Amino acid sequence: MFSPRTLRNLRKELRQSALAKIGIVVVVVVVLVAIFAPLLAPHNPTNQTLDDSQLPPLGFSKTTTETSSEIVNGSVEVVNETVTVSAKPKYPLGTDALGRDMLSRVIYGARTSLLVGLFGTVIAATVGVAVGLVAGYYGGKVDDALMRSADIMLAFPSLVLAVALVGLFGRAVVRLPDPLVQAGIAPNMPETFALPGTVIIVVGLVNWVWFARVARGEALSINGEEYVKAARSVGADDGFIIRKHVLPNSVTPILVLATIQIAAIILLESALSFLGFSGTSLSWGFDIAQGRDYLSSSWWISTVPGLAIVLTVIGINLVGDWLRDALDPGIEGEGGGV
Amino acid sequence: MSMGRFLLKRSVQGVFVVWGVVTAVFALRYVTPGNPITFVAPLDAGQELREQIARELGLNRPFYVQYFDYLVSLLQGDMGYSYIQGIEASKLIFARLPATVELAVAASVVAVVLSIPLGVVSATRRHEPADYAATSFSLVGISTPNFWLGIMLVLVLSVQFGLFPTSRRGIGLAPAIGMLVTQFDFSGLVNWLAHITLPAITLGTYFTALITRLTRSGMLDELGKPYVRASRAKGLPETLVRYKHALRNTLIPVITVLGLQLGTLIGGAVITEAVFAWPGLGTLLIDAINARDWPLIQGSLIVIGTGFVLINIFVDALYAYINPQVVH
Numbered sequence: 173m174f175s176p177r178t179l180r181n182l183r184k185e186l187r188q189s190a191l192a193k194i195g196i197v198v199v200v201v202v203v204l205v206a207i208f209a210p211l212l213a214p215h216n217p218t219n220q221t222l223d224d225s226q227l228p229p230l231g232f233s234k235t236t237t238e239t240s241s242e243i244v245n246g247s248v249e250v251v252n253e254t255v256t257v258s259a260k261p262k263y264p265l266g267t268d269a270l271g272r273d274m275l276s277r278v279i280y281g282a283r284t285s286l287l288v289g290l291f292g293t294v295i296a297a298t299v300g301v302a303v304g305l306v307a308g309y310y311g312g313k314v315d316d317a318l319m320r321s322a323d324i325m326l327a328f329p330s331l332v333l334a335v336a337l338v339g340l341f342g343r344a345v346v347r348l349p350d351p352l353v354q355a356g357i358a359p360n361m362p363e364t365f366a367l368p369g370t371v372i373i374v375v376g377l378v379n380w381v382w383f384a385r386v387a388r389g390e391a392l393s394i395n396g397e398e399y400v401k402a403a404r405s406v407g408a409d410d411g412f413i414i415r416k417h418v419l420p421n422s423v424t425p426i427l428v429l430a431t432i433q434i435a436a437i438i439l440l441e442s443a444l445s446f447l448g449f450s451g452t453s454l455s456w457g458f459d460i461a462q463g464r465d466y467l468s469s470s471w472w473i474s475t476v477p478g479l480a481i482v483l484t485v486i487g488i489n490l491v492g493d494w495l496r497d498a499l500d501p502g503i504e505g506e507g508g509g510v
Numbered sequence: 511m512s513m514g515r516f517l518l519k520r521s522v523q524g525v526f527v528v529w530g531v532v533t534a535v536f537a538l539r540y541v542t543p544g545n546p547i548t549f550v551a552p553l554d555a556g557q558e559l560r561e562q563i564a565r566e567l568g569l570n571r572p573f574y575v576q577y578f579d580y581l582v583s584l585l586q587g588d589m590g591y592s593y594i595q596g597i598e599a600s601k602l603i604f605a606r607l608p609a610t611v612e613l614a615v616a617a618s619v620v621a622v623v624l625s626i627p628l629g630v631v632s633a634t635r636r637h638e639p640a641d642y643a644a645t646s647f648s649l650v651g652i653s654t655p656n657f658w659l660g661i662m663l664v665l666v667l668s669v670q671f672g673l674f675p676t677s678r679r680g681i682g683l684a685p686a687i688g689m690l691v692t693q694f695d696f697s698g699l700v701n702w703l704a705h706i707t708l709p710a711i712t713l714g715t716y717f718t719a720l721i722t723r724l725t726r727s728g729m730l731d732e733l734g735k736p737y738v739r740a741s742r743a744k745g746l747p748e749t750l751v752r753y754k755h756a757l758r759n760t761l762i763p764v765i766t767v768l769g770l771q772l773g774t775l776i777g778g779a780v781i782t783e784a785v786f787a788w789p790g791l792g793t794l795l796i797d798a799i800n801a802r803d804w805p806l807i808q809g810s811l812i813v814i815g816t817g818f819v820l821i822n823i824f825v826d827a828l829y830a831y832i833n834p835q836v837v838h
Contacts, residue, residue: 323523324530327815331777332795336811339799340542435653442655443781447796460658467661468669475665478658485653 178424178499185498195490202484206282210350210358213276214262217454218362221271226257226470229266229274233258236469266472268462274472278480281456283365285484288372288441289434295376296437297430300383305414305422307384308391319388322381330378334440335449337374343451344369366452371444375437386429390422424499431492435485442481456481513830520826524819531815532584535808536577549802550593567593584812590805592798599809602794607813610790612683613713614779616706620714621721628718629725630757633733644722651719656778660712660785667708677787680705713782717768717775724767728760762833769825776814 174182186192205212228234238253259266265274307318325333347364354363394400394417403413444450445457452458456477463473539546551563564570568579583590589599632644668676681689686698732738733756741751780792787793791810798806 320526320530323527324534326773327527327531327818328811329773329775329777329780329814329818331774332780332792332811332814335780335796336538336799336807339796340538340544340802340807342543439655443657446655446657447781447784457655457657460655460661464661467665471665471669474658474661478655478662481658482650482654486649489649489653 181498182495185494189494189497191490192494195487195494198483198487199491202282202487203286205279206286208352209279209283210352210361213273213279213361214264215273215276216360216362217272217276217280219272221267223271224260224263224267225269225271226466226473227263227267227271228257228259228470229472229476230259230261230264232266232472234469265476266470268459268473269466269470274459274476277454277459278456278477280362280454281459281477281480282484284368284445284452284455285438285441285481287367288375289438289488291372292375292379292437292441293430293433295373296379296433297383297426299377300380300385301387301419301422301426303380304384304387304389305391305418308388309395309410309414309418311392311395315388318384322384325378325381328378330375331440331443333378334371334374334444335447337378338370338444338449341370341374343371343449345451366454368441368445368451368455371441371450375440375444379433379437379440382429382433383426386425387422390425391418394418394421428492428495428499431488431495435488435492438481438485438488513827516830517823517827520823524823527819528816531819532581532812533577535811535815536580538811539804539808540573544802546593546802546804580808589809589812592806593803594801594806595803599805602806603791603809603813606789606791606794608684609679609682609788610776610779610783610792613706613709613782613788613790614775616710617713617717617775617779617782620710621717624714625718625721626725626757628722630729630752632722632726633729634752636730641726644726648719648722648726651715652723654715656712656716657781657785659715660708660782663708663712664785674708675705677785678705679789709782709786709788712785713775713778716778717771720771721764721768724764725760728763729756732756732759758832762829765825765829765832769822769829772821772825773818776818 186196226234234257236255236257238255239250240253241248241250243249263273263275265278267273268277303318303322307315328336346367346369348367350358350361350363350365352358353361391414400413400417403417408416441450442455442457442460445452445455446461448461450458459477460474463470463475463477466473547560547563547567547569550567551560555563561570568576571579580590587600589603591597592599592602595602628644628647632641635641664674664676667673680701681698683702686702689695689698729752733752738751738756741755742748779790780795782788783790783792784796791814795807795810795814797803798810
């Protein structure tokens with residue numbers, strides 16, 4: 173897939189850039205956390221322990237005022253008592269309003285984010301590259317028709333379109349059995365993992381245009397090359413030329429774009445979950461939304477999952493920068509964020 | 511091709527895109543599951559009542575009649591009546607539009623004012639502390655979900671320090687200016703500023719970060735080009751070389767990407783509104799979707815899509831002005 177020169181550029185850029193190394197480490201850690209979530213999570217992320225609700229993370233404590241009324245000498249007196257709640261070592265990142273462990277929820281949230289990011293990008297890339305290659309290769313009326321439909325897509329901000337589509341088509345969820353739990357290694361963990369199906373399809377479908385633009389540009393530039401003309405003159409059919417010549421030459425920019433898109437889609441997923449358009453409750457965006465009601469008493473419920481998103485997306489963006497600098501595909505700022 | 515013809519051509523294309531937008535939005539009702547009548551009718555409504563409601567809403571007619579009727583009404587500015595509130599959808603939408611525009615413009619101002627100087631400083635002082643600070647800021651900025659940033663700003667600046675209101679729009683810009691002009695009273699303007707500051711930072715940060723990144727890399731590219739060396743060699747002042755020549759050429763790709771990213775700005779406005787209970791189009795649309803209030807859903811989507819097409823034509827014109835080559 174890559175020429176030796178490309179690989180050499182990748183290695184050289186990696187040696188020179190500390191940021192690229194940091195990015196790769198972060199991405200690898202997040203991927204491992206997502207895969208081995210049932211083994212790494214200290215608690216079942218959905219278990220509610222109401223006695224342990226709103227506990228602060230280690231190193232923090234919180235003071236609350238408990239108001240109670242007592243009857244003293246026949247009259248009601250209101251007693252304000254200041255209570256200090258301290259962290260418990262079994263909940264390193266604290267607990268949410270229902271006493272669920274924040275660390276376990278953040279660990280499981282990585283699964284949702286990465287799976288949506290990955291599957292969403294695959295859908296976007298497949299649709300976009302197919303449309304873009306066909307448009308760029310055939311040109312003329314085909315190109316006009318496809319690109320005008322892309323214009324209509326682009327007239328809607330992706331978040332607006334995603335909210336409308338998920339809201340109107342319903343929040344379907346696919347329950348996948350968790351292989352690690354099935355194997356009996358992690359007995360106390362949820363047996364199935366809820367994959368937000370509508371969200372995956374929608375985030376893929378609202379982002380295909382970016383891939384179409386890049387693939388079309390590549391196809392247009394390759395179309396005039398001698399070897400494509402030669403292939404055509406010896407009678408190769410269009411499908412063969414697109415697959416054997418045009419597609420392989422578009423791989424580099426598409427790969428760079430895909431990396432940026434994973435980050436953009438993770439942000440989009442978190443926004444959809446935050447707005448309540450997701451279907452799964454094990455998601456960083458969902459937890460941020462939950463924590464909003466407790467901002468004044470328990471700041472960590474919203475803060476912790478947000479930090480997880482920022483860290484993950486920074487990691488992916490650093491990898492994207494590395495690929496872009498090493499491969500120099502000439503795309504910049506395509507994609508979009510939230 | 512002259513500038514005028516270029517704009518005319520783009521406008522004609524724009525009309526077709528808007529028509530496509532309207533058609534797509536109209537089609538949405540037919541491809542999404544769920545009968546709108548289910549959401550409008552009482553739970554225990556019998557067949558007869560449901561049919562009566564369908565007749566009243568015009569939903570019993572063939573879809574092409576409904577489509578044609580919708581197009582004709584739309585051209586007259588009529589988007590139908592909200593199923594839930596019974597008020598004209600266009601009235602509800604245009605009552606909310608100024609709040610969203612105000613927010614988006616405020617965020618853009620924040621972004622442009624901060625980012626271009628940041629990017630220029632970053633590029634001209636490469637590998638100095640200012641550069642590292644600017645690049646770190648822009649990396650974190652493009653990686654932070656804006657709704658979370660908004661919540662963190664509220665947590666620190668509103669909940670802890672009580673500096674800003676946590677939500678809502680306050681008095682709004684136009685009445686605030688009115689107060690200033692008629693009564694020489696600044697309190698309206700202060701109220702407006704207090705309410706819009708956090709939402710504008712929330713929405714503007716991603717763009718500040720993005721434009722900083724683009725300006726920096728563009729400036730670095732330009733400053734390494736032969737014409738810059740030639741200008742320096744013939745003794746032009748450094749400020750002229752940097753700001754007149756290099757920056758101007760840098761802005762061309764920056765504007766292209768900004769044009770592409772305007773959708774992100776409007777999408778970001780939707781979620782920023784949700785964080786701050788900002789009474790704009792975004793919160794209106796989300797409520798309409800949850801209630802399946804179709805005239806309101808269609809109207810808001812069409813206004814957002816059309817607005818976006820118009821802004822894009824404006825960006826193209828700006829682009830053609832800076833880089834006259836595209837017109838030819």
